[in-house]
Amino acid sequence: MKSFIIALGSLLVLSAAAGLITWKVVGAPDRAISCDPESLPEHHVCLSTIRNWPEDAILWVDARPRAEWEKNGVKGSVLVNDLEEWFDLEPEFMMQMMGNPRAKVVVYCNQAGCGSSKYVANQLRERHAGTLDFEVHVLQGGIKALLAEGK
């Protein structure tokens, strides 16, 4: 029994040491959401692509429920979702875009399939993008992609 415990302990110590060495050599595990720019749906964009754009060229739009936007929305983002009245939320977006024009709008929601970011992006694109000269994109992976990046 004693030798079994010693063997088990040794195994645990060796495993921990191997893990630590891997961490030091290879680095922390990659928790980023995978995103292939070549296979994205129309108007969708990978976070890695967005990171190559100038930050001041982007207005982030949070299409999640208000409580979640208040909890961990992107700094400087505007709330435009399909849970509240469109006419109550749209003015703040428009004031942001007209007061400080940006070339790009990136909309994100909670998860793949929630549909909110796609809907909000379509509405903004159809109503205002042509006149105000901006592009509207949907962030692939939504808030999960941003959280995985540690932002």
Added chain:
Amino acid sequence: MSLSAKMVFETKLVVIEANPDEIFVTGEFPFEVTGDGETIISYDALCSCLAGRVEPLLPDRSAKLNWKAGEKGVIKARFDTSRFLGTVDKAIELKLEGEKDPIHLIVRVNVPELVQLKPSTLKWDKGSEAKEKVIKVKINHTEPIKILSHAGNNEKSYPYELKTIKEGWEYEIRVKPTDTSQSGIGMISLRTDSKIGKFKRATAYVTTKPKLKMKPLTEARE
């Protein structure tokens, strides 16, 4: 027919053309169970605007989750259109026992826009000629919708005139900024006599702004 484990759906996408005054519409996804039967773990709507239901119900009115081979049923998705305009996709996420990936049953609803502003935004480039521009207001309905009142929040810089072309059907908002040498923004709000909540209000936007110096980037797929 799309095969998903042992639950075979006739379609996973239902397209509905909603009537303007229709608040709730329902998409139906008929299915047949094959093989050894199927167990539904969950069927969740990914939006509070959507409610899923598996039919037929059990005698006690609860959802039938265990299905035998050869049985037929339907998943119904009841969609609340009250906050939406244009085309909207919402999904029911169906998880089946032993299946790693969920099935998404998509309801695509086209909700008509009864009070249409074209364009909904007017823009003048900073320093350009302060020419009059026009927003056309068109009623896309079988009954007239009248504009009851209107107001601008920056009439000093963006004086406007609401012109009735055909009462209840067609209007124009004519805007001529007083000065385009400075950036500016404004809103023009309309109130209508529509019986449908989301068409009781409409908003137009006006702005004067410098031309963007940076050309929009196009890395994302368009």
